[in-house]
Amino acid sequence: MLSPEQQAAKERGISLYKQEKNAERELRIAAEAGDAEAQFYLAQQLRQLELNKALDSKESVKWFVASANQGNLLSLYQLSHNVKLCVVASVCPKGEKSWDEWHQEFKKTLMEKFASNDLQQLGELNDWVAESDVVGEWFHLQDELRYAKNHRIEDTRxxxxxxxxxxxxxxxxxxxxxxxxxxxxxxxxxxxxxxxxxxxxxxxxxxxxxxxxxGDMEAAYLLYVGNSDFNMLITSAEGGYPFAQYQLAESYSAGDGFFWWFGQRRKEINKWYKRAAENGYPRAMIAYAASIYEDNGDLSISRYWLEKSAKVGDSNGIGLLAREYASNPNYYGFPFDMVKAYGLTLFLAGLNK
Structure with missing residues (x-):
C-alpha cells in the first residue's frame, strides 16, 4: 500500500504522462514501492524514450514484467503484443518468459477477469488500445475479448x-x-x-x-459417467443420490435395462422418479407428475409434485404451473385461475432477469 506521499507522486506522474510530459521521476517513486499501475506507466514512459533513441537501456521491460506479474492487464498486453521479446522459451535468457508465454498469460487473465466479472481493467484496456495509432490493433483486441468472454478459465487444460x-x-x-x-x-x-x-x-x-x-454415492454416479458402467448408476441410485435416481428413471424410460414385461419397467420408472422427487430434485418432481398423468394415475399426486417443484423455485415448474392455471381444461385438474397464472408469470420473469 502506498504512503500518502507515494500516492500523490503516482497521481502526479500519471497526470504528467497523459499530458505527454516527462513523468519518470514521479512514477518511479510509486513503481519502486510496488504499485502495478505506476510500474506500467513508468514502463511506457521509458519505452517511448527507448523508441526515440533517448535511452539505450531496456529498463522498460523490467517494469512491464513487474507490473504484469501483479496481473496488470495493460502490461500483459504490451508484453504479449508490442514489446520485442525472445520468441522460443528454450532460447530465452534464464528467468525470462517468451512472447508466447506472456500471450498465454494475457489470455488466461482476460478469462479470469470475465469469470470474476472484474470489468474495470477490461474497460481501461479497451479504451487505451482504442487510442493506439496501430491500424487494426483495436479490432484485433475485440476478437481476443470475445474469445475470453466465451471461454471459461475452468475449461483450460x-x-x-x-x-x-x-x-x-x-x-x-x-x-x-x-x-x-x-x-x-x-x-x-x-x-x-x-x-x-x-x-x-x-x-x-x-x-x-x-x-x-x-459411502460417497456421488462418486458412484461420476464413475458411471467416466466409464459408462450402468451398474454404478444403479449403485448410486440405490445409495440415495438424487440425481442418479432421476437419471436411472430417465434411462429406464429410454429403454435401457432388461425387464420381462412393460408394466415392470413403468413401475421402476415411477419408483425412481418418486425417490428422486422425495430427495428434493425438482426435475424429478416434474417428471414424476407427468409420469403419473401418463399412467392415468391419481392426478392429486401430479398436482402435489408440480406445486412442490414451483415452491422450491424451479423455473420449469413455475412455468408449467402458470400454464395449468391459465388453461381450461388442463392436464392435472388445477382450477382455472388467471390471477395465479399472471402472478406466477411475473415471478418467473423476475427470476429470469
Missing part, C-alpha cells in the same frame, strides 16, 4: 491439471474423459504435472472406488 493435482475429483473426471494433449499421449512426454488420458482415467477410477467404499 492448465487450470484442470492444476485443480486435479490439488485433489479436485470433478477435474479428474474431465481429464479422464478428455483426450487432451495428443502429443503428450503419443510420445509420453507430458508437461510437468500433466499425464496421458489413460493415466488420468486410472487415477480417477482408483479415487472413485475409494470414495464409494466410504
Amino acid at each position: 492448465e487450470w484442470l491439471v492444476n485443480s486435479a493435482n490439488q485433489g479436485s475429483f470433478n477435474s479428474l473426471l474431465r481429464l479422464a474423459l478428455d483426450d487432451g494433449d495428443k502429443l503428450c499421449a503419443i510420445v509420453e512426454d507430458c508437461p510437468k504435472g500433466d499425464k496421458t488420458q489413460r493415466e488420468w482415467k486410472l487415477e480417477f477410477e482408483k479415487i472413485a472406488r475409494e470414495k464409494i467404499a466410504s
Whole structure:
C-alpha cells in the first residue's frame, strides 16, 4: 500500500504522462514501492524514450514484467503484443518468459477477469488500445475479448491439471474423459504435472472406488459417467443420490435395462422418479407428475409434485404451473385461475432477469 506521499507522486506522474510530459521521476517513486499501475506507466514512459533513441537501456521491460506479474492487464498486453521479446522459451535468457508465454498469460487473465466479472481493467484496456495509432490493433483486441468472454478459465487444460493435482475429483473426471494433449499421449512426454488420458482415467477410477467404499454415492454416479458402467448408476441410485435416481428413471424410460414385461419397467420408472422427487430434485418432481398423468394415475399426486417443484423455485415448474392455471381444461385438474397464472408469470420473469 502506498504512503500518502507515494500516492500523490503516482497521481502526479500519471497526470504528467497523459499530458505527454516527462513523468519518470514521479512514477518511479510509486513503481519502486510496488504499485502495478505506476510500474506500467513508468514502463511506457521509458519505452517511448527507448523508441526515440533517448535511452539505450531496456529498463522498460523490467517494469512491464513487474507490473504484469501483479496481473496488470495493460502490461500483459504490451508484453504479449508490442514489446520485442525472445520468441522460443528454450532460447530465452534464464528467468525470462517468451512472447508466447506472456500471450498465454494475457489470455488466461482476460478469462479470469470475465469469470470474476472484474470489468474495470477490461474497460481501461479497451479504451487505451482504442487510442493506439496501430491500424487494426483495436479490432484485433475485440476478437481476443470475445474469445475470453466465451471461454471459461475452468475449461483450460492448465487450470484442470492444476485443480486435479490439488485433489479436485470433478477435474479428474474431465481429464479422464478428455483426450487432451495428443502429443503428450503419443510420445509420453507430458508437461510437468500433466499425464496421458489413460493415466488420468486410472487415477480417477482408483479415487472413485475409494470414495464409494466410504459411502460417497456421488462418486458412484461420476464413475458411471467416466466409464459408462450402468451398474454404478444403479449403485448410486440405490445409495440415495438424487440425481442418479432421476437419471436411472430417465434411462429406464429410454429403454435401457432388461425387464420381462412393460408394466415392470413403468413401475421402476415411477419408483425412481418418486425417490428422486422425495430427495428434493425438482426435475424429478416434474417428471414424476407427468409420469403419473401418463399412467392415468391419481392426478392429486401430479398436482402435489408440480406445486412442490414451483415452491422450491424451479423455473420449469413455475412455468408449467402458470400454464395449468391459465388453461381450461388442463392436464392435472388445477382450477382455472388467471390471477395465479399472471402472478406466477411475473415471478418467473423476475427470476429470469
